[in-house]
Amino acid sequence: MYLPPHDPHVDDPMRFKPLFRIHLMERKAATVECMYGHKGPHHGHIQIVKKDEFSTKCNQTDHHRMSGGRQEEFRTWLREEWGRTLEDIFHEHMQELILMKFIYTSQYDNCLTYRRIYLPPSRPDDLIKPGLFKGTYGSHGLEIVMLSFHGRRARGTKITGDPNIPAGQQTVEIDLRHRIQLPDLENQRNFNELSRLVLEVRERVRQEQQEGGHEAGEGRGQQGPRESQPSPAQPRVEAPSRGPDGTPGEDSGKPGDASAAAEPPAQCGQGQPFVLPVGVSSRNEDYPRTCRMCFYGTGLIAGHGFTSPERTPGVFILFDEDRFGFVWLELKSFSLYSRVQATFRNADAPSPQAFDEMLKNIQSLTS
Numbered sequence: 148m149y150l151p152p153h154d155p156h157v158d159d160p161m162r163f164k165p166l167f168r169i170h171l172m173e174r175k176a177a178t179v180e181c182m183y184g185h186k187g188p189h190h191g192h193i194q195i196v197k198k199d200e201f202s203t204k205c206n207q208t209d210h211h212r213m214s215g216g217r218q219e220e221f222r223t224w225l226r227e228e229w230g231r232t233l234e235d236i237f238h239e240h241m242q243e244l245i246l247m248k249f250i251y252t253s254q255y256d257n258c259l260t261y262r263r264i265y266l267p268p269s270r271p272d273d274l275i276k277p278g279l280f281k282g283t284y285g286s287h288g289l290e291i292v293m294l295s296f297h298g299r300r301a302r303g304t305k306i307t308g309d310p311n312i313p314a315g316q317q318t319v320e321i322d323l324r325h326r327i328q329l330p331d332l333e334n335q336r337n338f339n340e341l342s343r344l345v346l347e348v349r350e351r352v353r354q355e356q357q358e359g360g361h362e363a364g365e366g367r368g369q370q371g372p373r374e375s376q377p378s379p380a381q382p383r384v385e386a387p388s389r390g391p392d393g394t395p396g397e398d399s400g401k402p403g404d405a406s407a408a409a410e411p412p413a414q415c416g417q418g419q420p421f422v423l424p425v426g427v428s429s430r431n432e433d434y435p436r437t438c439r440m441c442f443y444g445t446g447l448i449a450g451h452g453f454t455s456p457e458r459t460p461g462v463f464i465l466f467d468e469d470r471f472g473f474v475w476l477e478l479k480s481f482s483l484y485s486r487v488q489a490t491f492r493n494a495d496a497p498s499p500q501a502f503d504e505m506l507k508n509i510q511s512l513t514s
Contacts, residue, residue, distance in 0.1 A: 149489065151281045151289035151307070153230030155430035157485040161281070166259070167191055167203050181205040183256055185213065185223070199263035208257045221249055229288060241286035247310045247451070248287075264306065265496035265505050267295035274301060274323065275468050279487035282318075283430040284309060285480055292318055292484060294471075295502070299323050301463075303473075303484075304506060310451050313513035319473050321444040321463040325352065329419055329441060338424035338479070341462070345476055348443050349460050421464065427474065429481045435466040446475050453513065 148166050152159030165182040172178065181191035181203070189207040196202055205211065213219045225231055225245065236242050267277035273296045280303075284290045287309040294303050301321040308314035325348055334340055418437040423429060444463040449456040464472040469486035496502035 154288040157281050184211040186210040202260045205257040244286045265502050266494045268499050280484040282482050282484040311449050315509035315513045319446050321442050325443040327441040338426045345460050434483050439465045
């Protein structure tokens, strides 16, 4: 299992945790051992379900339990997964979310199903190289998101989930047709100004859609074939647009004004000063202070148990090849994402169609 670093250290490397191992014996025999828990390897079972899918089951779940009962198990899990103690967490809402995650994950520690995940295909005209990113999600901690490009849209799909938004859902969607130019630093600090700009662009996008501007793959998260698109370095510059997706993050960057979007793209592409608006929360204050460019986007938020999901407007901020951010307007929060640098062999999709099919499949598991 690859685990994200401890919150909020988004630039730290991933952590590795063995879950099971297989011993190949003579005459094609094999033994399976579960590695979960703190009592060493013990007997397990593995079953091939179908192509690109298998399951493991522990046959000695008493090895997962600790002598101090659930309280000791929770404190150990908290220390290993979060790098904290219970006394470190003062926020009641955060305590609740962490406890929910522990209860949910510990229910399934004896039987797990694995499905193949492809890395997204890359094209020369992509804004940056697609791939896996670690992102800050407020009280949920760090989560893994897959960034992929689909014509005039970019999408962030959750590979790990939380009690609000499960894995497989599109956490953010970026409209590469609607770029936002940041104002000067002083105006970037004004959240009301940011909100006004984003909502103006959302209204403009709605009008465009009503006038027949609906193209394949541009509606409510619907996936279409890759389209020919303006180069992200010089996109068709307009104000932001409203689309489908998002999840609680923490911190907000501030876009610029719709008229400024018509200015030459070089200003932000060469590195423009960036600061979060006052009142926008961020798990990590050590975010980049310059950005390349910004686009309108939408983020997916929901109640516990993925109830009442709603796509809300936000701003995508590209910092460099390996980092981007997203401002959740409604949550007044900012998510910072940093590329997963680990190398995964034999993980490339055999075709763009196979990758799109995989995205649909993992989303259908939690829809």
